[in-house]
Amino acid sequence: MVIFMKENNSPFINVDDLPKSELGNVKFYAEDNGKIIKEVFLNCFDIVVKNGVCGDRRVVFAKCDGLTSSEKIIEGITKPMLHFSGDLPKKDVLQFISSEIICGTEVKTEKNLDLAIENLLRGCVIVFVDGVEECIVVGMQNIPGRSIDEPNYEVQENGSREGFVEILKTNMTLVRKRLVNVNFKIEVLEVGVSTKTKVAVCYMNGKVKKEVLQEVKDRLNSVNMDTVLGETYLRKALDTKRRTMFTMVGKTERPDTLCAKINEGKIAILIDGTPYALIVPRLFIENFQTFDDYLNRPYYATFMRSIRLISFIISIFLPGIFVAIGLFHQELLPEKMLYNVVVMESNTLFTLTVEALIIHFIYEIVREAGLRVPKSIGHAVSIVGALVIGDAAVTAGLIDAPMLIVVAMTAITSLVETDLYHAIAVLRIVFIIIGGTSGFFGIMVGVAILIVNLSSVENFGVYFLSPLAPYNKSLFRDTISRLSMEKLGKNIFDINKVGEQK
């Protein structure tokens, strides 16, 4: 593969075809390096290459416009270098420039041109100097990004209002400032062939098993993807290998939650470019816990957690159970209720199962539409949903009022655990079908499969259903019920103890 036009005369270089480190070392003449960069970044408006003279040598500056701060560059690099009138030393010229002339905190030298270009794309300024087969890399980043904001999806009653942003460094700072501890470690890896996304593995040294940490790193390194643009790209690699509808990888956009989890001995993964952090391993019970629980009084926290668990159960099973009762187990209903249901049901067109399926599909469609449309149209969608489903469908005899109440209940309860929504939405439909085919009998068969499946799920040596199954008495104190902080303080939740039995 040839790069230089001189030999090939072709104006185009196919950068995609370039294997890594094809460009080799930095060239002897600064201008050659400048040309190479221009060739590599052909048709790239944002890459700026500028020639100049520093002392008795020609120099070339290269930067990526927008990722760097122009004033800082002028003040720290170009002005002092171009204004330098003395003689540069024959030896160690780069060291001289970086220590005596340039004003910057992040300065290093780089021999490999590929790595230099990579740094250029990360917002560094590269300075080539004639006569040296090395270049200076100066960190002058000013990467644009959102300022720290309140989390959108993990809304809390109490506690911090800070949420993660898209910039890895900011996120690391947000965590670091909360965990002032020498044992808190952050290791940075790179994943994604094209995107070279930086991924930070955060953990508390001494609280994490070495094998688990190594496995996390191995799994991250084994990600063989071209692009990694969000946390979901890494989820597959970190998740359990068992087939299940639930995930064992947690997600948070709150630094305080993350710190708490790290302190429990879990491993957090911050990914550049996304305001979410991943946490492994995640237990089933964590879906029902929020950071708020620790800021409220224990009795209320226990109450709210039970409410969440009950909502989860309702959101999955209620429509299925309703259909099963209507078709198979009418004896369950007290008489007055049965009478009302019978009277209303006799006015509808479809059978109970079909009715339940139709209205759930409609609900999912309305929900999806409301999620994707711009906020300004969102109201229109909700009005249509409310009118069509709520009123017209009942009047037209498509569905009946009891079914509508059931759907409304399930819709609201399923919003309590947003993390479990995917599983809930699908399981609900499955249980409607089972309930309509074989009543409670079938539903219980489904429950048995679900529970056995859940208890077989395991990730990084931790079972999904722990500390319930396997049961651990000391850890069970902070699951559905939460004891007071004093009592918990003696025996803080430790993920490594989960598998152990007394």
Next chain:
Amino acid sequence: MTEKKVTTFQFYSLLYICSVVAAFMFVSTTVIDLGTTDAILFPSVFGVLSLITIIPTFIFNKKSNGESVLSAISKRNKIFSDVVAFFYIVLVFILLLRTLARLDLFVSSEVFPENTMTFLIVSIVIVSVFLSLLDIGALSRASTIFLIMVTLSVSVVVFSAFSNIESVNIVPFFMNGETEFVKQAFSYSVFFPESACLILFLSNIKGNIKKGYYLYILFLVLSLTIVAFTVVGALGEFSNTQLFPAFAISSVGEFRVLERFESIQSSVWTVCIIAKTTLQIMIISNCIRHLFPKIKWWTPNALTGIIATAFIIYISNGVTRFSFMSSQIWVTVTYILLVVVLPVISLLSILKKKRGEKLA
């Protein structure tokens, strides 16, 4: 030796739910009189019997250093271990058939009367085969959750029926004489052969096996006694006219929120039945794998499922075949072979070999 994955608590909760379901769905009133006060004492007799019959297993555990029966014997005598495995296959298969037959009878007479249940029974078998492909650990862990469901449902039944207990139904003990009592208590006990599973899974269990077993028996006897007391007190002689006497309590009990809750009860028992069949298929396929080590990993389970389904469809079509399946003589023979004879023979075989080694 396989990894020890299951704790004693998990394993015994699995055994518990497998046993307690028998009290509700298996014990038949053809031989046993559940209407008299004697029935309250039957569980205690069963408890004593279980404590005696488990002794060979405990000694076996000590002598084999926690190895399961088949691998421990096969190290000393391969052919003999094959024979033992074969017996286990046959006996547990009979248990499996009985479980499915009772489920069929239960579903077709209580849950969905006037329907043939082939489709649902087949789906139960498929589900059990599927679950048996997972390891014993998953099933045992799941049983700790099933245990909560079962305990809740039993308590609801008992509490709801407590107000219906009538003094007229309580008569003096040993109405029909002591010999009859012993005979009936034994007939009652043989419906619970679950403790035989212990010797097969010794290598999988970690923790204090003995202590766990005592607690398991205590808890089981206690709950069976409470159930029996409720049956006697609330139903009286009426229980002898019922196909599933313990289940009938729920139809007498009053529960404010719901009109009746038999269907909820029956669905909880369905879960137990699934756990039970899964455990049985697991045992059978493990034994088949011991006989034919080169067999594909899922074949024994599927094979067991298919054969069991074929049998059960045959049984399902005639009431006399049901009674043959749950006839007392069959139940007693399988119980004695599984719980007494096989563990004793296995123990003797390794003891004999050990003595032989010492002499040599």
Next chain:
Amino acid sequence: MLKKITLLFFIVVTLSCFCSCERYGTEIEDMMIIQGIAVDKDKEGYEVTIEMLNNKQSASADSSNVGEEMTLCYSGNGETVAEALRLIINKTGNVPTYTHNKVIILSEDVAKSDITKVLDIFERDYTTQPITLVCIAKDVKAGDVLKANIGKDISKSEVLEKILNQSAISSITPETRLIDVINTVLDETACIALPTVTLQKNGETKTFFVENIAVFNYNNEISYYLGRESSENFVKLLGELKNGTLVTEDEKGAKATFIIVDGKTRYKAEVNNGIVNYNVKIKMYCDLNAYEGDRFQSIENETVDIFKKNIESDTERRLQNTYKAIQENNSFDILHFGRRLLQNDKNSYNQMKNDWQNNFKKSNINVNVEVVIRRIGEESYHE
């Protein structure tokens, strides 16, 4: 392979759902939700009347259908009860379910032969609750009880169930659930006693009236009736005393009404020379409800004592009389006194049970009533 099996299973389940959803289940509006069943004799066999919920009535919000009844009655004839019940499907087109059945009403004709033949279907059928109430229609066809016009938008079975339950709580009639009837039949020494229901005129409409008790013989055939007072005494002897009222007089003849708040009954049976002696101890807790003294005058402590003694002696006498009446009238043991003997003396019971009717006739009773007056509605102490 496993994947394929799972996929196949899933396809089968899904298809079976969409193609034969209602293979096992029945749509709720297609059910015949039976509220009450009445059984009469006819020439060939039985005539069965059912009261079911009116499924076709629209929601009450819809004003066009206001005139429709809440329940409907249908009758069917057949050689057996089961057949007659099945034939009602031809009239309604709905599938019967007995789960919400509240009462089973048997006519006198039916009760004149063995009632276990009629009740067998309800014992065998799983969907019938064993706590369904059983009663006898007296002087009226059982079907007419269910068809009676007692007012609009009322479920007659529900009303009858309430009356029967309430009269059991007030200790007027015994509680007679299906399970009690079956247990009595299975007890070889005991006989069935069932409350009766009659219809009374109440202007244009009619009302139910539950008062008497029908006594059955050992062949489970109706034999005679107990009047109202005897019924109340019978319930007290049976040990089912819960609530009730008592009327007594003071020394001047002023009447006082007491409410029984709670009652406890204890039995002791002894056998002397082949004769069973029963000691029945009844403890009643009573509150004074009304006193017809002069001008709301207050009650002296001595008067309370007089009330107490009067009630005790009066009740003892009445209970003993009722016991004798039951003994003299063919001595059918509707009091379960055979069972009481068994609880006290197993061996004697085994000797006597074969000729229990005779032994019951020879037995003696000694009733001991203790009354505790808890409240009289004012301070009990007066200077």
